[in-house]
Amino acid sequence: MTPEITFWVLAFIAVCGALVAVVRRNLIHGVFALMIFFAALAGLFLLLLAEFIAAVQILVYIGAVGILLLFAIMLTERVTGDDGRSIAARGWFWGLAAAVAVFVFLLLPAIQEADLPESAQSIQPSVKELGLKLMAPYVVTLEVLALLLTAALIGAVAVAQGAEVNKKEDSDDA
Amino acid sequence: MSFLGGGIFSGMAVTLRNFVGSYFDPDRLTTNDYSWRPEGQLPQSAGEYPREEGEQLSDATTVTNYSRNFPMLLHDGGDNPMDAIRCVACQICERECPPQCIYIEKDYGEDGKFIKRPAVFDIDVSVCMSCQICVEVCPFDAIVMNSQFELSTPNRFDGLLLRREDLLKSNGYYHRIHPEEAAQRDQRMAEEKAAKEAKKKAAAEAAKKKAEEKARAEAEAKAQEETGDKEEEAQ
Amino acid sequence: MTLEHYLILGAVLFCVGLLGALTRRNAVVVLFSIEIMLNAANLNFIAFWRFGENPEALQGPLFTLFTIAVAAAEVAVGLALVIAVYRHFKTVDLEQLDTLKEE
Amino acid sequence: MSFELVVAILIATVPLLVIFPSLFALTTWLERKALARIQNRRGPNKVGIPCTRIGLFGLGQPAADGIKMLFKEDIVPNGADRLFHLLAPILALIPAMLVLCFLPLDFSFVAVWDESIAKDIKAVQGFALDGAVIFFFAITGINTLSVFMAGWASRNKYSLLGGMRAIAQMISYEIPLVLSAVVVVMMVGSLNAKEIADAQMGWNWYVFTPWGLAAFIIFFIAALAETNRSPFDLPEAESELIAGYFTEYSGFKFALFFLGEYISMFAISGLAAVLFLGGGEGPWVAVYPWLAVGWFLAKIFSLIFVMIWLRGTLPRLRVDQLMAFAWKFLLPISIINILISGIAWHLREQGAAVTAGVWGVSLGILYVTAVGLNKLNRANVKPREYKYAE
Numbered sequence: 061m062t063p064e065i066t067f068w069v070l071a072f073i074a075v076c077g078a079l080v081a082v083v084r085r086n087l088i089h090g091v092f093a094l095m096i097f098f099a100a101l102a103g104l105f106l107l108l109l110a111e112f113i114a115a116v117q118i119l120v121y122i123g124a125v126g127i128l129l130l131f132a133i134m135l136t137e138r139v140t141g142d143d144g145r146s147i148a149a150r151g152w153f154w155g156l157a158a159a160v161a162v163f164v165f166l167l168l169p170a171i172q173e174a175d176l177p178e179s180a181q182s183i184q185p186s187v188k189e190l191g192l193k194l195m196a197p198y199v200v201t202l203e204v205l206a207l208l209l210t211a212a213l214i215g216a217v218a219v220a221q222g223a224e225v226n227k228k229e230d231s232d233d234a
Numbered sequence: 235m236s237f238l239g240g241g242i243f244s245g246m247a248v249t250l251r252n253f254v255g256s257y258f259d260p261d262r263l264t265t266n267d268y269s270w271r272p273e274g275q276l277p278q279s280a281g282e283y284p285r286e287e288g289e290q291l292s293d294a295t296t297v298t299n300y301s302r303n304f305p306m307l308l309h310d311g312g313d314n315p316m317d318a319i320r321c322v323a324c325q326i327c328e329r330e331c332p333p334q335c336i337y338i339e340k341d342y343g344e345d346g347k348f349i350k351r352p353a354v355f356d357i358d359v360s361v362c363m364s365c366q367i368c369v370e371v372c373p374f375d376a377i378v379m380n381s382q383f384e385l386s387t388p389n390r391f392d393g394l395l396l397r398r399e400d401l402l403k404s405n406g407y408y409h410r411i412h413p414e415e416a417a418q419r420d421q422r423m424a425e426e427k428a429a430k431e432a433k434k435k436a437a438a439e440a441a442k443k444k445a446e447e448k449a450r451a452e453a454e455a456k457a458q459e460e461t462g463d464k465e466e467e468a469q
Numbered sequence: 470m471t472l473e474h475y476l477i478l479g480a481v482l483f484c485v486g487l488l489g490a491l492t493r494r495n496a497v498v499v500l501f502s503i504e505i506m507l508n509a510a511n512l513n514f515i516a517f518w519r520f521g522e523n524p525e526a527l528q529g530p531l532f533t534l535f536t537i538a539v540a541a542a543e544v545a546v547g548l549a550l551v552i553a554v555y556r557h558f559k560t561v562d563l564e565q566l567d568t569l570k571e572e
Numbered sequence: 573m574s575f576e577l578v579v580a581i582l583i584a585t586v587p588l589l590v591i592f593p594s595l596f597a598l599t600t601w602l603e604r605k606a607l608a609r610i611q612n613r614r615g616p617n618k619v620g621i622p623c624t625r626i627g628l629f630g631l632g633q634p635a636a637d638g639i640k641m642l643f644k645e646d647i648v649p650n651g652a653d654r655l656f657h658l659l660a661p662i663l664a665l666i667p668a669m670l671v672l673c674f675l676p677l678d679f680s681f682v683a684v685w686d687e688s689i690a691k692d693i694k695a696v697q698g699f700a701l702d703g704a705v706i707f708f709f710a711i712t713g714i715n716t717l718s719v720f721m722a723g724w725a726s727r728n729k730y731s732l733l734g735g736m737r738a739i740a741q742m743i744s745y746e747i748p749l750v751l752s753a754v755v756v757v758m759m760v761g762s763l764n765a766k767e768i769a770d771a772q773m774g775w776n777w778y779v780f781t782p783w784g785l786a787a788f789i790i791f792f793i794a795a796l797a798e799t800n801r802s803p804f805d806l807p808e809a810e811s812e813l814i815a816g817y818f819t820e821y822s823g824f825k826f827a828l829f830f831l832g833e834y835i836s837m838f839a840i841s842g843l844a845a846v847l848f849l850g851g852g853e854g855p856w857v858a859v860y861p862w863l864a865v866g867w868f869l870a871k872i873f874s875l876i877f878v879m880i881w882l883r884g885t886l887p888r889l890r891v892d893q894l895m896a897f898a899w900k901f902l903l904p905i906s907i908i909n910i911l912i913s914g915i916a917w918h919l920r921e922q923g924a925a926v927t928a929g930v931w932g933v934s935l936g937i938l939y940v941t942a943v944g945l946n947k948l949n950r951a952n953v954k955p956r957e958y959k960y961a962e
Contacts, residue, residue, distance in 0.1 A: 071478045078482055078505050082489030087497060087500035088724060095717065097482075101508050108475075108519045112529050113511075113537075115706040119490060120537050123746070125504065125544045127739055130720060132497055132548040134736070135702030136555040155491025159484045176472045176520070183524045187702045187763050193527050194534075198795070200539050205538050212542035216549035238942050242886065249610045256609045263612055279651045 066107055075101035087133045095126045109185045302379035304359050305368055307401045308408055315402050316351065321375035323352040327368035327377055335361035336368065356399040359385060376424055381411050474518035482509035496551045496561040500544065505541045578677075580692030585771040587679050587851070597634035597868070598832045601878045610884035612895055613852030640754045644823035652820065656725035661821065661828035665717035667711045670709070674708045675842040676766045676851050681862045699765040706763055708843055709750050712798065715836060719807060719817050722829070726820035734816025736798065737891065738807035744802075745797035746893060748902035752787040752794065755906075755913045756847045759784075769851025779848040782935040783913035788848040790906050792875070795840040799833065802883035811889060841875035842868070901945050908941050916932040 077097030084090040098121040105114040194202050254260045304350045341353035368377050378438040380403065387393030409416040482505060490500030511533045516530020555561050601616065608615030616630035621707060648657050680693040692702065716739055723735020756778050757763055760771045779782030797804035808816035818829050845851060849871050852864030891896070912934045919930050 064529065065547060067474065071474075074478070075481055075485065078485040081501050081505070082485055082493065082498065087495070088656075090498065090501060092721070093718075094504070097505065098508065099617050101512060104475075104512060105476075105515055108515050109702060110515045110518070110530050110533070112703050112706070113515060113533050115539055115710045118509075118536060118710035119510075119706065120541050121504075122717065123710065124743075125541060127716060127720070127743060128544055128548055129497065129501065130739070132551055135552055136561050146553040150542075156488060158491055159488035162487060163480055163484040163689060167483070168477070171473060171476045171480060177522070180520050181522070181524045183519070185702060187706075188761070189525075190527055191528060192533075193531060198531055200533060205535060207541050209538060212545050216545040219546065219549040220552045221517065238939070238946055246881060249881060252612055253606065253881075253884075256612050263614060324585045405882045 063107060069203070070100045070103045073097075074104065076091065088130070089130050091126060091133065094129070095122050098122050098126065109183060111185055112187045112190055262438050266437075267321050301381040302366065303364050303365075304362055304380055304385075304396070305357060305377050305401070306380040306382075306403045306408075307355060307398070308376055308378055309402055311404055311406065315404070318443060319402065320374050321352050321355065322350040322374055322376070323355075324373070326371050326373065330371045331362045332360070332367060333363050335359070355401060357396045357401060358394065359396055360390060360394040362392060375419055378408055378415075378419070390469055472520040475520075476513060478517070479509045479513040481513065482506075494562050494564050496563055497548075497556065497561065500547050500551070502546075504544065504568055506538065507536060510534055576686075577692055577696070580689050581680050581696050583679055583689075584693050584697045585673065587682075588677065588708065589669065591869075592672055592835055593831065594738050595838065596831055597638070599834055599837075599876060600637070600830075601631060601634050602877075603883075605630070605952045606877065606880045607884050610881070633879065635640070638827065639818060641827040642824055644881050646823040646825060647820070648818050651726040652727045654801060656721050657820075658723035658825070660718050660725055661825040661832070663713065663721060664667075664832035665828050665835070666933060667714040667718075667834045668839060669946060671708050671711045671834065671839045672842070674701070674704040674765055675699065675844075676769050677865055677866070677868060678704040678766075679851070680917075698709070701764070702844075703763045705757060705768070705843070705847075707752060708744070708765075708839075709753070712836065712840070713742075713824070714748060715798075715832075718832070722821065726817070728820050729813075730813045731817050732811075734813045734819070735812075738801075738817060741797055741800075741806060741894060744898040745794040745902075748790050748898060748906045749798055749804050750793060750795035751903070751906040751910060752790040753847055753909055755783055755787040757815070758913060765851075766845050769846050769853070772850040775850070775853075777850040777853075779915075781911050782931055783916060784848055786909045786938045787913075788844065790902055790909070791844055791847065792878075794898075794902065795844060796879065797894070799837045799840055799887075801837065801879050803886040804894060805888060806891060806894060807897075813835050821941035837876060838872055839880065841872045841879075844875055845871040896949060900949050904945060905938070905941055907939065912937060 074097050077093045077095075077100060080093035081097060082092045084093060098117060102114040102117040102121075105111075105117060252262070282340055308320050309315040310320065312318040320431075323445045325338050325340075328334075328336045335358040337354065337356040337358075338352050339354035341349045342350050343349050364379070366379055369379055385394065406418070471509070477480075486502045486505030486509060489505065491497055492500050493502070514529045514536070516529075518524055518527070551561055554566065558566060560564045616633040619630055619632035620628035621632065623862070630750040647716065648654055676697075676699045678697065680690040680697075682693075719738040719742070720735045723731040723733075723738070726732070748925045751849045756768060759778065762768060762771075772778060779788045796802075800807050806816075807813075808818065810816075812818070818826055819831060845868060852868040854863065854867035854870075857864050893895060904931075916934060918929050919926055
């Protein structure tokens with residue numbers, strides 16, 4: 061009983077958070093709605109007994125990605141965005157139609173047609189097992205991922221700073 | 235301490251010494267407990283605290299030598315402090331005071347002649363910002379900073395308006411609260427006085443010399459005139 | 470709760486993300502939407518791991534872990550690009566970034 | 573859900589919600605007293621029993637402050653985001669209270685009357701989670717958001733500046749904080765708070781090893797920054813930003829911020845006690861199990877006293893100094909510390925001579941690294957030049 065209520069509540073929060081994040085004009089409100097969505101998803105992961113993933117979800121998405129988004133918004137937009145400009149793209153109706161169509165004609169039938177296992181497996185969640193797995197069979201993946209993250213760090217700094225350096229050079233020429 | 239981060243530890247040692255010391259050495263405490271006073275009575279003016287002889291120590295005199303808050307007027311001692319007041323009511327400090335918290339009235343004798351002292355000298359310490367500009371500009375070293383901070387009063391108008399009598403302190407008191415500064419000031423005053431006297435002397439001598447020279451020159455001129463006359467006569 | 474519930478929830482969230490990516494004109498919001506889609510996929514990975522066979526292999530959580538790391542890298546680079554674009558064009562409106570279009 | 577389980581959950585959670593907020597009141601009093609004594613003042617000593625002149629060393633001061641806070645007018649600035657202005661202090665308190673449950677404060681000794689309830693309590697306590705430490709860090713990270721929310725919702729440039737400073741500072745210092753905890757997690761081989769504390773039984777505290785000491789110092793410095801304590805209290809630097817992100821807060825909302833800040837101080841000190849100071853270990857714990865809670869709180873309080881002491885001693889850093897210290901000093905040294913502890917882990921239990929050698933070499937490397945980093949960072953420091961003064 062209790063897990064079912066928890067599931068429905070978390071699912072409701074997740075869908076609402078995602079919708080608000082997508083349709084809200086005020087971007088800061090959007091980011092916070094997105095974070096509620098991330099938190100609800102972390103709760104769902106906990107419900108599925110993936111506690112380490114839930115912790116990582118909070119740590120990475122709320123602690124890092126969300127704040128990065130906040131910084132990006134503060135650096136780029138007039139935050140409240142109360143100017144009368146439309147927030148939707150020109151072909152927004154076709155976008156909406158495509159999204160609904162993907163759900164109704166593609167994903168839902170696929171899920172309903174598939175032969176899914178009914179009951180959950182009984183598992184003993186263990187962070188230690190996960191760590192050992194990461195160290196033994198997946199160690200190359202982990203290292204590649206570390207390399208990717210380093211490259212992304214350097215790349216992000218270079219891209220974000222490049223414009224400023226160019227501008228400085230331009231102004232020096234002028 | 236010369237190892238890395240040692241500065242933090244020596245700083246922490248200082249604060250720890252203060253922390254522990256303040257429990258064992260009541261003289262360290264810079265603030266006072268009012269609980270010994272009768273119910274509802276706070277010091278009405280600066281002169282009222284410390285009330286007892288023994289409490290002198292826990293007040294202004296223990297405050298560090300470098301503490302300054304509000305100005306006071308100096309006198310050079312004697313039975314009647316008003317006779318020895320250094321202030322001549324020149325009103326420079328009144329004009330220089332940025333928040334204009336000083337009010338001075340000149341004193342006139344019965345014959346209407348200006349006596350070199352203030353009849354009224356008020357400082358509103360609720361306005362004063364302790365900038366010490368009055369101290370800087372005073373040509374007579376008459377106004378200096380006090381370290382008396384125990385000025386709490388139930389009345390924010392009259393209680394915080396310090397009169398001439400409240401402000402008047404002896405040079406001895408000044409020496410007690412700011413020994414170094416007072417000694418330097420006295421030395422400077424003595425030097426200035428000496429220099430002034432020397433200058434006066436020199437000026438007097440110069441005047442004398444000038445007068446002599448003038449006399450000599452006149453005499454010479456006279457003599458020349460005389461010789462000129464003679465020459466003229468000779469021609 | 471059955472696997473179907475989780476999968477449908479994942480599908481709904483994915484479509485919400487798709488909706489945002491297709492209909493909004495602000496580049497930052499498009500990044501939000503991509504994050505929502507990635508998270509919906511993560512939910513599916515975990516659900517399949519929980520209900521599927523052989524959960525001791527921990528493939529679902531491991532894949533999700535890698536997805537999260539890649540998504541973090543993607544957001545960092547994406548936002549750096551958004552900021553660079555903003556510095557250049559003074560806007561992050563995707564409809565106004567049409568210098569490659571033939572007029 | 574059975575009745576026994578409800579009782580177990582209540583016993584596992586209610587003491588946390590009672591003990592720490594009451595300790596908060598005591599800590600505000602302690603802080604004011606200690607700061608006053610450091611500055612040769614007496615501190616609050618008047619408010620004691622109401623309607624009498626009994627001062628009780630001013631112990632009534634927190635209650636008086638609380639009553640004052642409750643009755644103050646709640647002001648929301650014109651043009652502020654009302655919803656976020658309300659949510660921010662709540663969001664500041666929730667993660668701070670939430671992380672307390674990851675501290676291994678075992679209250680199962682309360683249930684002496686029923687063995688099965690004691691067992692249930694052990695099962696539902698938050699630190700029984702396998703990844704308690706990583707949960708701790710994850711949830712502490714949410715604090716950053718509340719600070720930003722408060723700063724942004726106030727529609728005040730000082731608040732916003734404070735909020736942005738807070739984000740930059742907290743993100744920067746979270747990295748050395750986590751990396752220094754990694755040392756202990758590596759040595760124990762577990763993320764479970766209880767296992768980490770148990771691994772230090774018999775005075776094998778990690779603070780008594782070179783890598784543990786270095787990690788403890790890094791952790792403590794980063795924890796100061798993470799909880800916005802002096803000398804890293806830039807987000808609320810009153811001489812620059814009025815009160816930083818809570819400039820526009822008054823009344824009970826302000827009290828919530830205050831409470832959240834102190835609770836997160838307790839939480840992070842508690843984590844330091846778990847990771848480096850042996851958790852609830854101390855004399856006579858084996859005889860009286862309930863003493864573990866007492867020792868744990870005593871360790872938290874001694875760390876908090878050091879925080880107060882540092883607040884009374886050190887001046888506030890500049891923003892660039894703060895950032896440079898995190899990225900150019902703490903981060904490299906904590907990475908080197910992880911390397912050292914990894915090597916030490918491989919060389920463990922190989923005889924006293926090897927252990928002594930490892931200790932000496934690692935102490936040397938750590939000290940040389942610290943001095944070298946300090947020299948490198950100081951290379952660019954020049955005497956200040958005044959452009960307009962003079």
